[in-house]
Amino acid sequence: MRDDEQPVCPNCGWPLHIGQHGPHPEDAPREPTHPLPEDLAHRFVNGTIFNDAEVVAEGEHGDIYRGFIREEPNIGIQAAKLRIDFQKSSSSNADTPKQVRFEYVQPDKVDSESDVLVAEMHIAPWGKNKFVLQHRYVQPEFQGKLGLGTKLLQQVESWLAQVASEKKEDVILEVDTGQKGVISWVEKNGFSVDPDQVKELQEVVDHPDRYALEDVPDVDGLTKPEFIFRNDTPGRTVIDAVRFTFSKKISG
Numbered sequence: 028m029r030d031d032e033q034p035v036c037p038n039c040g041w042p043l044h045i046g047q048h049g050p051h052p053e054d055a056p057r058e059p060t061h062p063l064p065e066d067l068a069h070r071f072v073n074g075t076i077f078n079d080a081e082v083v084a085e086g087e088h089g090d091i092y093r094g095f096i097r098e099e100p101n102i103g104i105q106a107a108k109l110r111i112d113f114q115k116s117s118s119s120n121a122d123t124p125k126q127v128r129f130e131y132v133q134p135d136k137v138d139s140e141s142d143v144l145v146a147e148m149h150i151a152p153w154g155k156n157k158f159v160l161q162h163r164y165v166q167p168e169f170q171g172k173l174g175l176g177t178k179l180l181q182q183v184e185s186w187l188a189q190v191a192s193e194k195k196e197d198v199i200l201e202v203d204t205g206q207k208g209v210i211s212w213v214e215k216n217g218f219s220v221d222p223d224q225v226k227e228l229q230e231v232v233d234h235p236d237r238y239a240l241e242d243v244p245d246v247d248g249l250t251k252p253e254f255i256f257r258n259d260t261p262g263r264t265v266i267d268a269v270r271f272t273f274s275k276k277i278s279g
């Protein structure tokens with residue numbers, strides 16, 4: 028550790044200079060995650076989600092409004108919080124958000140007044156009853172360890188179930204991906220591939236020799252792992268990858 032760095036717990040990243048260190052993730056009680064407030068779904072469906080909401084960030088693609096934030100003691104991360112934000116479209120005055128953003132955060136190790144992202148799932152309302160999971164990301168140091176991606180997805184699905192209940196109609200959550208790890212993850216979480224793509228997905232599984240897996244830098248500056256490319260495809264950017272659409276029906 029450098030002299031100017033603050034000490035952190037090697038197991039969970041808790042900034043030790045901030046204060047008391049609670050139980051480690053593996054020792055923490057495993058309790059079901061709490062239900063989300065129903066009024067958020069209600070306000071989303073009746074078009075009042077932005078009424079009286081606080082702007083927490085301004086951006087060129089649209090301001091971010093705070094929907095909800097609470098402590099999240101049972102996800103295996105010290106001092107974690109769950110927050111749900113709504114992005115307003117910068118190009119229209121629509122009452123429907125451009126994105127609903129579910130995020131796990133924890134205090135910054137250097138500036139404990141600020142939070143840093145641990146995991147994020149951003150869904151975009153798409154037409155009448157569809158939502159697209161446009162962004163799903165767990166910070167690399169937490170990937171594959173604590174089930175964070177699945178837990179945050181469960182929060183998304185729980186909120187969508189409330190939306191479906193308000194609408195009195197099922198909703199569809201859709202994921203479009205060209206990444207091997209994400210494909211395994213959505214399949215494990217009960218998503219089904221588009222019927223027109225079943226054969227091609229089976230080919231990826233049965234003939235890995237016909238495909239290359241590569242990590243690729245994306246427009247947001249992150250290098251994203253394990254994109255699937257056909258060997259005979261010359262390009263190796265995100266848009267050259269073989270992509271699959273998965274979906275899951277969510278009832279209220």
Ligand SMILES: CC(C)(COP(=O)(O)OP(=O)(O)OC[C@H]1O[C@@H](n2cnc3c(N)ncnc32)[C@H](O)[C@@H]1OP(=O)(O)O)[C@@H](O)C(=O)NCCC(=O)NCCS
Pocket residue numbers: 161162163164165166169170171172173174175176177178206207208209211212215250251252253
């Ligand atoms: C996919 C992701 C969201 C899953 O979250 P996570 O907390 O790491 O994983 P979870 O504990 O929820 O789920 C684990 C399961 O996901 C699947 N999985 C996740 N990453 C995988 C990988 N790299 N290879 C194969 N399977 C993988 C497996 O089914 C695994 O189950 P197993 O441990 O029994 O094999 C996360 O790994 C991630 O962010 N990956 C990078 C995705 C990315 O680049 N997103 C940006 C594009 S928008």
